[in-house]
Amino acid sequence: MPPDAAERPPDGGPRRNRRGARRQSGRRRAALAVAAVALAAGLVTWAVGALGSLELNTIDARFQIRPDPGRPHDVALVGIDNATVTRYGRPPLPRRLDAQVIARIHAAGARVIASDLQFVGRTDPRDDQALEQAISSARPMALATQETDNGPNPVFDGHPPVAQLGAKLAAIGIPTDSDGKIRRYFYAPVELPTLAVRAAELATGRRVSQHGFPNNKAWVDYLGPPGTVPTYSFADVLAGRFAPDAFRGRVVVLGITTPIAQDIVQTPVTTTPMPGPELQATAIHTVLHHFPLRSVPGWVDVAVIVLAGLISPLVSLRGSLGLTVLALLATLAAIAVGAQLSFDAGRIVTASYPALAALVGGAGSAVAEFYAERRERRRVRELFSRFVPAEVVDQVIERTDEDLRLGGVRRECTALFCDLRGFTTFSEAQDPQRLVEIVNVYMSEMGAAILAHGGTLVSYMGDGIMALFGAPLEQSDHADRALGAARDMIGEALPRFNAWLAEQGLDHQFRMGIGLNSGQVMSGNVGSENRLEYTAMGDTVNTASRVEGLTKNADTQLLVTDATRGALSDPPADLEFVDEYPVRGRQAHVRLWTLPAAR
Known part of the structure; x- marks a missing residue:
């Protein structure tokens, strides 16, 4: 049921x-x-x-997970590092030294020199003149400067004009994110293009389009941690200690890399600060490669x-x-x-x-x-819980699928059939409402006895009940449970029901018939998509139903087949042999047993 x-x-x-x-x-x-x-x-x-900060953190993680792109071959860095400071002192260095380094880089075949050093104001006239000549000889050069709302700070106090030296001014302003890291750079902080843009334009001879800078910003395509860009000491270059092809065909950035100058930036690729000039070199590489990283x-x-x-x-x-x-x-x-x-x-x-x-x-x-x-x-x-014992409801539900269907199984079970004797004649004298009440009381009494012994109420058929022991959950003592339920139905539940009838003023005492049979049973949900019923099938079930029918002509309310008796773990001493009966559908007679209390 x-x-x-x-x-x-x-x-x-x-x-x-x-x-x-x-x-x-x-x-x-x-x-x-x-x-x-x-x-x-x-x-x-x-x-x-x-979630801007969180989004930036995910971008940092992507940089760190990304396969190593390798060292760039189109940019290089010459830095005033600790060795240079030890040899020549803290920057700014004498401009004649800057001039000599620029001359060596240019002579080594650099494509463009981009100076991150700012040559503001005048110093020693001979040093300034040497630097001006070096810049003019290395043309075109990009020279960094600060830009304000009033325009860029002049180089050499504006005399001679930068254009006369064959150089281009470039802004060095860089946007910083809320966490202090630099992930993007400007096309132009105010109006003057940044050093990366200017150097790329000089290297290619073409104007860099602002379309690569949505909202005036573009992503820096970091190639790795600090030191990824080929870097050379200012002191070594000044002394000529570098490979002949170190700068050939490259855009070379000239800047300060020693930490004492505090020209360092935080980047998304590592927690180690990166020298500002290396950031500029990385940005130049990004522009030269047409912005490899874009939103x-x-x-x-x-x-x-x-x-x-x-x-x-x-x-x-x-x-x-x-x-x-x-x-x-x-x-x-x-x-x-x-x-x-x-x-x-x-x-x-x-x-x-x-x-x-x-x-x-x-x-x-x-x-x-x-x-x-x-x-x-x-x-x-x-x-x-109305049809199986409360303590096993969870186990039954666990065996159902998403539509709460129980799949078909074949196992050893005991089937129980019962009905009331003379109920049809009795019902003809009752009004429908009263009759339904009587049936409900009867079913409640019998159902409680079955459930108390772990049985499953499969179906109600008028005043008849079909129950199963051993399914849907396995029960090794299914026969003992079924016989125990039958004993309580006859000895306790039926007397209570008859007593209730008497209390209702109904002068009728019912007897009942119960048939038990054990064996292989197939059980599960059967039916169409629109209607499913849990039921049990097989010869064992059919025989149990027919044995229950034999109680009508026997002097007992209970008949138990020999198969059920054989399945009992410990047959009770009061189980009595009745006789062998022919059962429709079976060739051999069936040996039947009963309990004295059922007579």
């Missing part, structure tokens, strides 16, 4: 369909609500940049956020709580892997906002699914 039979109309199907439709409709409403909240959380926070268009970020927020709610429509959680974990993994692969290919896709949408969608779907399953399990528990 299906667990919901007591509350289903005769045809069963429409109500089951309505109940299933209500559950699915509830799932759709919950999924829609969760999806809306997830998308709102992801898109609104993305629009206002609420994807905003609509791509929006699409990723929407997709991430919808996956778990959609899965929850068809899946279980476990599948919903699995979908969430898979979505988060896909976001992380996808963001990294995209980064490795040179495109930055947002990761924290899709992750937020996925977490809200997944957690919301999981919570909704959890409470939906909890409500459904509570409902099913209440239903099952």
